[in-house]
Amino acid sequence: MYELEILAGFIHDLKLENLDKKVIDAAKLCVLDTFGAAAGATRDPLIQKIVSTYQSLYPGGGDAAVWGFEKKMPFLQAAFLNGMMGHRLELDDVHTSSKTHIGTVVVPAAFALSQHLDLTGAQFLEAVICGYEVMSRIGMGFGVSSHRNRGWHVTSTAGTFGAAAAAAKLLGLDAEKTVHALGMAGTQSFGVWAFLEDSASSKILHPGRAAVSGIEAALLAKSGMTGPTKILSAFDGGLFKAMSDEYSYTAVTEGLGKDFEILKVDIKPYPCCRSTHCAIDAALYLSGHYPIASDEIKKIEVETYLVGYKQCGLTEGSLKPKTPVDAKFSIPYTVAAALLKGTVNIESFLPEAIQDPAVQSLLSKVEVRPEETFTSRYPKHWGCRAIITMNSGDTYETEIKDALGSVDQPLTPEDLNKKVEPLIKVAYDDPKMIIQSFLEIEALKLSDMA
Known part of the structure; x- marks a missing residue:
């Protein structure tokens, strides 16, 4: 078996009831942290202008929440906007071993699609965990330093895979179609660091677009489109060789299903890189x-x-x-x-x-x-x-050696609450209630939230 087949089997077989409680609890905290970072950005002038522009394109609204805004939108647009909002304050999580900001890609993708499909919080958490595991492992496979030093932004290059994994789980794709979804996610891999050259504000486009591209990859696979099953290793056009000099196929699957990368995510205390x-x-x-x-x-x-x-x-x-x-x-x-x-x-x-x-x-x-x-x-x-x-x-x-909020210098759940409560309060009147709902999300319907 090659990498995408192994990842697809993991995605298809993962069940919440078979997971250690600490993995589930970590997923809830990652979701809460992502939501807080996005809610805190809702009064940002650029975000408000972007949301207003997109709302004008969809006067009929939709079935998925744009966090912090009353009017719902079609789920693809909601995922796109929430992904950008989650990255705007530079407060979103970091998986340091892959250098990926996973939450602001995977959580908006899974949340919007779950609302569209009227799924439960438990199904949503399964998808989030799948997304975190796949996106982090693709990011590690790229070879962090080499990939970055060649100018690639791994949050978007690996992000399409994470969103596709979450979407494939929610759509109930079989393993074969999940492979195709991941392949099509890979062929949409994108994003470079050129924005730093002139301080462009387009960095937030990367997670938003990755979230949408991943969802669309899964929808296309469900519809029968096939993707490049050897997208990582193809002789002509293989992604890893095209984007890195120090890639590792082993890093993509080693310990998969046993060593959960979602347990190794940094929570940022400061709103900057x-x-x-x-x-x-x-x-x-x-x-x-x-x-x-x-x-x-x-x-x-x-x-x-x-x-x-x-x-x-x-x-x-x-x-x-x-x-x-x-x-x-x-x-x-x-x-x-x-x-x-x-x-x-x-x-x-x-x-x-x-x-x-x-x-x-x-x-x-x-x-x-x-x-x-x-x-x-x-x-x-x-x-x-x-x-x-x-x-x-x-x-x-x-x-x-390790910054505050890292795996080795972690924030406590209480610290996270102190971080997200004022952020959520920017957009919502009762942040404590919202925090509690995320901590109990597996018992809820996603369509009833935010």
Whole structure:
């Protein structure tokens, strides 16, 4: 058997009653975290304009919820919009071993299709788990560093597979048709990091489009269309060879069904690129443990892994941030904000916060460079070292192996509630009730939610 056949068999055979409770509980928390991140973005001006534009195209509404908005829309459009909303604040989850933001692809796809099909929360959770396992494994198979360093955005390149897996499960496809759905998901694999070059806001298009492409792949397979069953390994046009120099077919299936990747998902505490988080933690640690007066800082050095340096410490936007996109992908900015404000939150990325003269002055003293120690540990560990040198000559240094919210430094369920409650409150009057409904989702009908 080859990779897609093994994945398809896993998807077809997975049943909630056969899973360990910790896997089911992890799925619920991932769903809640994704929903919270999306709900928190509902008042974002760009999101509001996009939703308004799409609502005008469908005056008759639809059968699936656009989270945080009263009017429902056709399920494909709802999946598309919810996927973009979930990525807008940069608060969505990260599976670090594959570098994928799984929740904002798989959860919107599964939620919208479940509502369209009038399915139960239990069926929805099965699909979510299938999506997480498939998307993470395709992402690991790509070879994280090589895939990223060639410019590919794995949330979308692997995302189509995750959404197709979830949709195939919900549609009840047999194993053969599921293989074809995954093949067609692969032939729609897409997404590059070019948006960083000029701070374009189109990054959120990637999860939204991946969610829709995956659903459509499953619908086409159900209708009888066949997909390339060897999409990963074909001699002419095989995806892994086309997108990476360090791919692994073994990573796609090794431990499948026994070693659940959904248990290894990071929950982000700060609304910015995950590669900035270790530097934020380092800045907060140093300012909390040493007498560091910001106006007495001579320079700040941050050593990190190559991918983190390329994303958040190399481009003009990261070195001289002017926009929210710049700042969210800037180690200099997030370190300066953490040192000056004692926290990094949604308000940190408002235009007036970014243009604060004190922040701009301090970030100019931050130097980011790649360091082989951290590069060699990546993607298992997303770490860094921060060194602050004062005008007096005193230096303060710390190393962060794993950022807050990681598998090794996890947020508790209580921490997650504290994160998502104010986000959900942006769009809903009773966030506590909504949180409880997600924690009990297997007993509900998806059509009754959101």
